[in-house]
Amino acid sequence: MGFTFPEDAGYPLxxxxxxxYYMMETHYNNPAQDSGIxxxxxxxxxxxxxxxxHDAGVLSVGLDPNWKHIIPPGQPAxxxxxxxxxxxxxxAxxxxxxxxxxxxxxxxLIGKKNVFHGDFT
Incomplete structure (x- = not known):
């Protein structure tokens, strides 16, 4: 499993x-502290x-986590x-x-639901 570009697109090198350079960032979650993984x-x-x-690229859209984006405990949504x-x-x-x-x-780990509002047609 993984991500593959469409056949007519590539990332220019x-x-x-x-x-x-390329960087791979991995986030681990092992709250039970299981060993042997x-x-x-x-x-x-x-x-x-x-x-x-076609040349492929990346467009990042969203929020940078900061002190203004702290979620108080107990919020239903x-x-x-x-x-x-x-x-x-x-x-760009x-x-x-x-x-x-x-x-x-x-x-x-904090997200429970993601919704994308867009159209790929």
Whole structure:
């Protein structure tokens, strides 16, 4: 299991402009302190000299956790929204637009429900 780009898209790799490094971040949750658990996490990157038709990229939208985003105990629900307004996107998204082919909703251990309001058609 894992993530695979569409066949006509690839993440551009240029030894002159980067990226120079990749980082894999893994979050572990073992509240029972079970021993003997073996981690087989990893990342496999395939590269080819044959360029894909479309360059892929990453757009992160949401909230940076800080003191203003502390959730008081006992709350039945808390709504956190991430918006990407035109003042932001006009600097990074070309006028012709982009095609979104994946979404990763992420809440660590505190989230009970994620809802994406969007349309991929």
């Amino acid at each position: 240029d030894p002159h402009i980067g990226p120079l 073996v981690d087989s996490s990893g990342i496999r990157i395939y590269h080819t000299p044959i360029l894909r038709r 808390v709504v956190s929204e991430g918006h990407c307004i035109s003042d932001c996107t006009k600097h 998204i070309p006028p012709a637009g982009v095609n979104i082919f994946a979404v990763n909703l992420h809440t660590h």
